[in-house]
Amino acid sequence: MDIKASDIKELREKTGAGMMDCKKALVEAQGNFAGAEKILREWGMAGVEKRAGRATNEGKIFVKEGPGKISIVEIACETDFVCRNKDFIDAGEKVVGAAFAKAYDKPAEELDAMVKDIAAVIKENIELKRVRLETAGPGEYLHSYVHGEGSLAVVVKFKADRAEAFENEAVKSFVHDIALHIAAFNPMFLDQTKPSKAWIDEQKEIFEKQVELDEKMKGKPEKVIQGILAGKLKKLMSEVSLLDQGFVKEEKTPVAQALAAVAKEAGAKLEIVDFIYMKVGA
Numbered sequence: 001m002d003i004k005a006s007d008i009k010e011l012r013e014k015t016g017a018g019m020m021d022c023k024k025a026l027v028e029a030q031g032n033f034a035g036a037e038k039i040l041r042e043w044g045m046a047g048v049e050k051r052a053g054r055a056t057n058e059g060k061i062f063v064k065e066g067p068g069k070i071s072i073v074e075i076a077c078e079t080d081f082v083c084r085n086k087d088f089i090d091a092g093e094k095v096v097g098a099a100f101a102k103a104y105d106k107p108a109e110e111l112d113a114m115v116k117d118i119a120a121v122i123k124e125n126i127e128l129k130r131v132r133l134e135t136a137g138p139g140e141y142l143h144s145y146v147h148g149e150g151s152l153a154v155v156v157k158f159k160a161d162r163a164e165a166f167e168n169e170a171v172k173s174f175v176h177d178i179a180l181h182i183a184a185f186n187p188m189f190l191d192q193t194k195p196s197k198a199w200i201d202e203q204k205e206i207f208e209k210q211v212e213l214d215e216k217m218k219g220k221p222e223k224v225i226q227g228i229l230a231g232k233l234k235k236l237m238s239e240v241s242l243l244d245q246g247f248v249k250e251e252k253t254p255v256a257q258a259l260a261a262v263a264k265e266a267g268a269k270l271e272i273v274d275f276i277y278m279k280v281g282a
Contacts, residue, residue, distance in 0.1 A: 001027055011036055038202075042209040058083055059129065059280040060150040062096035068136040070144050070155050071100035072278055074129040075115060082124050083149070091118035095128070105133040132276050140273060141166040145179035154179045155276040165268035174262045181248035181255065182275055188240040190272060195237070207232045242272065 003026045011022040011033065021040065029035030059076035060083050073096040075088075082088050095114050098104075104111065112128050119126035134155045136142045141158045156179045158166070165171055189195055207229050211217045217225060238244040243256040250258065255272075263270040 001031060003027060003031065007031070007033065011040075038206065041206050043213070060089070060092055061146065061153040061278055061280060062092040062150065063144050063146055063153050063155070064093075064096045064100040065142065065144055066100065068140075068142070069100065069103070070134045070142050071096050071104070072130075072132045072134075072144070072153055072155055072276060073099055073111070074131075074278055074280060076127045076129045076281065077122075078124045078126075082122060082126070085122060087118060087121060088126070091115070099131050099133070103133055103135075104131050107131050130278060132278065134274065134276055139163055141175065143175045143179055145176065145183060147183055150280075152183055152277075152279045154182045154278075156182065157273040157275065159271050159273045161269040165266050165270065168266045168268075170262055171266050171268070171270065174258070177247075177249055178255070178272065178275075181245070182242065182277055184248055185245055186277055186279075187242035187245055187275075189242065190274065191243045192237045192241045194241070200233070203233060203236060204229065242275065 003023055007026060008019055008022045011026065012019055014037065021043070022036070025036040025039040025043075026033075028039055058078060058080045059074060062073045062075065064071045073092070075092050075095065077083060077088065091114065095111050098114065099108075099111055102108070102110070107128050108131070111131060115126055115128040132155075134142055134157055136157060139159050139161065141160070143156050143158075145154045145156075147153065156175065158175055158178075160166060160171075166175075210232075211225060211228060217228075243254065243259075245255055247253045247255050247258040259270060259272065
């Protein structure tokens with residue numbers, strides 16, 4: 001099968017595996033990108049921490065917030081030069097403004113048309129990638145964080161049994177720290193109840209294949225192998241679940257424990273309800 005060099009390069013950037021391994025995986029997967037990525041993980045050549053990927057696309061993420069609502073939009077372009085272009089930035093602000101006003105939670109024809117207009121002016125391929133909306137109900141609180149010049153953005157939603165809890169400086173500081181934590185560690189899920197059965201089954205299948213390919217596992221009792229597989233899944237779940245991750249400011253303390261401490265200090269019941277992580281090209 002003829003495998004394109006561009007596909008090999010993209011797979012390498014997404015997984016961190018070697019060029020020859022990427023080519024071999026693509027051949028085995030008959031050119032299917034997702035299948036090749038899974039094969040590399042089965043071979044132990046692509047860690048879960050690289051799952052988010054490192055795409056080569058340039059672009060910028062735009063955020064607009066108001067009372068009880070935050071819109072977040074990703075617009076992609078070909079070069080980093082365009083990311084800093086005033087016309088591009090102004091157009092992006094208008095797009096996110098329209099998304100906010102109409103409460104769009106996914107790309108819409110109106111927004112796409114606005115992006116095509118600026119592409120015609122700048123004469124570069126510019127594309128509307130993602131549109132998300134987060135809203136807050138009674139007792140809920142939203143906070144956003146944009147990294148650098150818009151390469152990454154996070155929106156986090158908290159809930160308290162007393163709305164005035166979010167006026168507490170320690171609580172406000174903690175909410176911001178959680179946004180920073182999400183930006184740094186990119187959790188896949190809020191907690192271990194969130195992954196779907198399909199996702200869990202896929203991870204089990206990958207771990208089973210890894211054990212099967214591990215010479216050190218040959219001849220070990222089935223009970224021992226099942227224990228190893230259970231341990232691998234448990235470790236993975238804690239690594240990708242926000243509440244189980246080590247808090248960014250104190251890595252030996254799980255986020256859930258840090259949250260409980262802040263809630264106790266504020267004299268309120270606090271919980272993290274939801275979050276959005278958006279990175280250009282990922």
